[in-house]
Structure formats: structure tokens, C-alpha cells
Amino acid sequence: MLLKKIIFTLLAGFILFASNVSAEPKKECFEKISRGIFKFNQGFDKAILKPIASGYNKLPEPIREGTGNFTSNLATLLTIPNHVLQGEWRLAGESSASFLINSTIGILGFSNPASKMGLRNQPEDVGQTLGAYGVSSGCYFVLPVLGPTTIRDSVGMFADTLVDPFAHITLREKEILSISGSEMDFFSVKGAGVVDFRADNMKNLDSLEKNSIDMYAAIKSLYIQNREKKIGNTYSSKDDDWEEFNK
Amino acid sequence: MRKLIHTLVFVVLAQIGTSSFAYNSDPKIFITELVEDATKTLSDKSISKADKAKKVETIALENVDIDAISLYTLGSIRKTLDQDTLKRYQELFKKYFLKSLTSRLTDYSNNKFEVVSSDQKSETTTIVISKIIGSPSQPELKIDWRVYTKDPTKPLIRDLRVEGLSIARTQKEEFSSILNSNNNDINVLFSKLEEFIKN
Numbered sequence: 001m002l003l004k005k006i007i008f009t010l011l012a013g014f015i016l017f018a019s020n021v022s023a024e025p026k027k028e029c030f031e032k033i034s035r036g037i038f039k040f041n042q043g044f045d046k047a048i049l050k051p052i053a054s055g056y057n058k059l060p061e062p063i064r065e066g067t068g069n070f071t072s073n074l075a076t077l078l079t080i081p082n083h084v085l086q087g088e089w090r091l092a093g094e095s096s097a098s099f100l101i102n103s104t105i106g107i108l109g110f111s112n113p114a115s116k117m118g119l120r121n122q123p124e125d126v127g128q129t130l131g132a133y134g135v136s137s138g139c140y141f142v143l144p145v146l147g148p149t150t151i152r153d154s155v156g157m158f159a160d161t162l163v164d165p166f167a168h169i170t171l172r173e174k175e176i177l178s179i180s181g182s183e184m185d186f187f188s189v190k191g192a193g194v195v196d197f198r199a200d201n202m203k204n205l206d207s208l209e210k211n212s213i214d215m216y217a218a219i220k221s222l223y224i225q226n227r228e229k230k231i232g233n234t235y236s237s238k239d240d241d242w243e244e245f246n247k
Numbered sequence: 248m249r250k251l252i253h254t255l256v257f258v259v260l261a262q263i264g265t266s267s268f269a270y271n272s273d274p275k276i277f278i279t280e281l282v283e284d285a286t287k288t289l290s291d292k293s294i295s296k297a298d299k300a301k302k303v304e305t306i307a308l309e310n311v312d313i314d315a316i317s318l319y320t321l322g323s324i325r326k327t328l329d330q331d332t333l334k335r336y337q338e339l340f341k342k343y344f345l346k347s348l349t350s351r352l353t354d355y356s357n358n359k360f361e362v363v364s365s366d367q368k369s370e371t372t373t374i375v376i377s378k379i380i381g382s383p384s385q386p387e388l389k390i391d392w393r394v395y396t397k398d399p400t401k402p403l404i405r406d407l408r409v410e411g412l413s414i415a416r417t418q419k420e421e422f423s424s425i426l427n428s429n430n431n432d433i434n435v436l437f438s439k440l441e442e443f444i445k446n
Contacts, residue, residue: 235411245405246395
């Protein structure tokens with residue numbers, strides 16, 4: 001209990017600090033270090049992740065689709081409490097129904113009959129919930145292997161493991177409804193999700209790299225735009241800057 | 248007489264060769280026709296790589312608002328530059344943009360493309376919603392086109408949003424990052440653009 005209180009206080013303090021650091025997501029926390037980590041991540045991608053993703057892309061489509069569905073279905077467990085925390089009751093209901101249908105009729109989530117029924121399952125995390133509460137992103141930085149983030153989103157990433165029932169039974173090895181797991185299960189599922197994402201974006205990332213004059217800045221821009229879009233629950237990010245060119 | 252006919256035929260052929268097809272002015276049909284034309288050119292095995300690039304460049308020069316994109320991409324620093332520097336920037340940007348556009352279109356030229364709908368945002372802006380149909384190696388991609396319609400007879404493309412993420416804004420923030428890291432020295436941006444054009 002005391003540990004939880006300490007963690008909560010630390011989180012709150014960190015978020016407040018983050019909000020004061022900068023309300024501008026384009027600001028960097030420590031750009032030189034982040035650029036160094038970004039280079040390391042690019043090396044990691046070229047040496048490990050990309051070859052695995054290329055191999056994964058050669059697997060039969062049903063296996064790839066099943067893997068993507070399975071990891072997305074488990075991620076719904078994090079989405080549901082975040083919809084609730086944001087007061088998005090209808091979306092929370094849709095995600096819960098999607099999880100129940102896919103986990104049963106969809107054979108443990110390997111198939112996605114819920115989407116065919118028109119049930120939306122829009123991924124949410126604690127970073128998005130904090131954003132929806134009005135917590136500013138704080139400055140931007142890059143984490144080794146995990147990639148781009150902001151102070152708010154990195155706090156959110158840690159908090160995800162406290163909110164996510166899947167993390168509860170795997171990372172913390174607790175039981176929910178007599179279901180338990182291990183740390184290995186957690187990292188295997190997250191790892192499979194990363195490989196699936198990388199494989200899906202093989203062409204997009206290659207094209208981006210080939211056509212960027214500053215890949216670090218391009219990835220940063222795309223990350224920030226994507227987070228804005230997700231927090232605002234809109235289809236696209238802001239682009240009001242065009243107004244002055246419409247005269 | 249024969250000479251005159253030869254000359255006339257030559258002039259007509261030369262015009263067909265250099266001018267591009269005039270697309271429909273309805274933004275939705277405009278994008279459909281333009282993408283079909285560009286992807287058909289890029290996937291045509293009978294045309295050389297250089298000719299393909301040339302044709303796509305002609306299409307872009309006539310149908311993309313490159314001047315507006317160049318200024319948008321440069322951000323507020325454009326207001327502090329003198330005319331000569333701005334002109335040099337726009338020339339470099341045009342080359343950079345055409346090379347980058349051709350490369351991006353080539354990457355996706357084998358995919359099937361479909362225009363879904365259009366949404367008129369204002370008198371001057373229409374968003375055309377389209378998608379690249381998914382393939383075994385590439386999931387479906389939503390592409391939105393920001394079309395400038397101030398002159399309703401001549402729509403111009405200003406931006407592409409891939410899954411809601413703006414390419415123009417990404418490019419603007421790339422340029423801004425380069426400028427910010429180099430005390431807003433425009434010459435550093437020029438050399439980065441030159442380097443990209445050369446490679």
C-alpha cells in the first residue's frame with residue numbers, strides 16, 4: 001500500500017514537472033543524447049528487428065494476420081480501462097464486447113469477428129488518457145529500443161503496466177479469475193506486437209528513410225502528429241498553418 | 248506542301264509529347280485521373296526510368312502547388328529572408344520535391360489505389376479521401392489529399408496525409424529541426440537539399 005502511494009506521488013510529481021518543463025511537444029529534453037540513442041536504435045533495427053520482420057513477412061498471411069489479431073486483442077485489456085478513465089463509455093462498451101467476442105468466437109483472439117460486426121476497437125493507453133485530461137506532453141526524447149516518447153508518454157508507459165490486467169497477471173505474476181502468466185509471456189506478446197508493426201510498415205519506413213533529409217526529425221514529427229491524433233480521437237492531426245496560404 | 252504538312256505534324260506531335268493531359272476540375276475526379284496517370288507511367292515497362300521521372304515531374308509541376316508547399320515548409324523564417332535567398336530556396340526545394348515525390352510514387356506504384364470520397368472544407372480547400380488497397384506485404388493505407396480550389400477550374404495538390412499524418416508538416420518540421428540546430432543558417436538547409444538532389 002505504502003509502495004503504491006509512493007509510486008503515485010512520484011508519478012504525479014513527475015507529470016507536474018513534465019508539464020512545467022514545456023507545454024510545447026516540439027521541444028527536446030536532450031536532443032544530442034536522443035539523436036545518439038536514435039542512431040543506436042537504427043542500428044538495432046537494421047541488425048535485429050528488420051531482418052526478423054522481413055522473415056515474419058514471408059510467413060503465410062493467416063499466421064501474420066492471426067498474430068496481429070492476437071496481440072491487438074490482448075492490448076484491448078489496456079484500452080478498456082483507459083476508455084473508462086476518459087469517460088468514453090460507448091467506446092469502453094465496444095472494446096469490451098470486441099474483447100469478449102474475439103477471445104471466444106475468435107479463438108483466443110487469433111481471429112477478429114468483432115470488426116466484421118462493426119465493433120470499433122481503438123487502442124488507448126495511459127499517455128492518451130493523461131493527454132485527454134489536459135496534461136501537456138512535456139519535452140520529447142528517444143528511449144533505447146523503445147523509441148520516441150515524451151515525458152507524459154513515458155510516465156504513461158510505466159503506468160500502463162499498473163492499469164493493464166494482462167501486465168498484472170504476467171509482469172507481476174498475480175492471478176485474475178484463476179488466470180496467471182509469467183514475465184516471459186508479457187515480453188513475448190509485446191515483442192510479437194513490435195515485429196508485426198515493423199513488418200506492416202516495411203515499405204513505409206524504407207520510403208521515409210530514403211526521402212528524408214533528417215530522419216530523426218521526420219520520426220519525431222510523425223510521432224507527435226500520431227499522438228495528437230490519438231489524444232484528440234480525430235482522424236488527422238492539426239494543420240491550421242495552411243490558412244495564411246489560402247488568400 | 249509536303250514540307251508544311253511535315254512541319255504541322257511535327258508541331259502537333261511535339262506538343263503532345265511535352266504537354267500533359269488536362270485533368271478534370273472536380274477534385275475527386277482530378278485525383279483519380281492524376282494518380283492513374285502517374286502510376287500507369289511508373290509501372291510502364293516500355294518507358295525508361297529517366298522518361299518516367301520526367302513525365303511524373305511534368306504532372307507534378309502542373310498539378311501540385313509547389314510554390315505554396317515550399318513556403319509552408321520553410322516556416323516563419325521565410326519572412327526574414329531576402330528575395331534572392333528565397334528564390335534560391337524555392338528553386339532547390341522544387342528539385343528536392345520532385346525527386347522525393349517521384350521516389351515515393353515509385354515505391355507505391357504497384358499498389359492498387361481507390362478514391363473513396365471528398366469533403367469540401369472551405370471555398371479554397373477540399374480533402375479527397377482515398378486508400379491504397381492492402382496487399383499481403385502492406386496493409387491498407389488511407390491517403391487524404393489536400394486540394395486547393397481557389398481557381399475552381401485548376402485544382403492544385405498541397406498536401407498528402409498518410410493515415411492522418413501530414414507529409415507537408417513532417418517536411419516542415421524536418422527543415423525546422425535542421426535550421427534550429429544550426430542557428431537558423433539557411434545555407435545549412437541548402438546544402439542538405441543539394442546533397443539529397445545529388446544522391
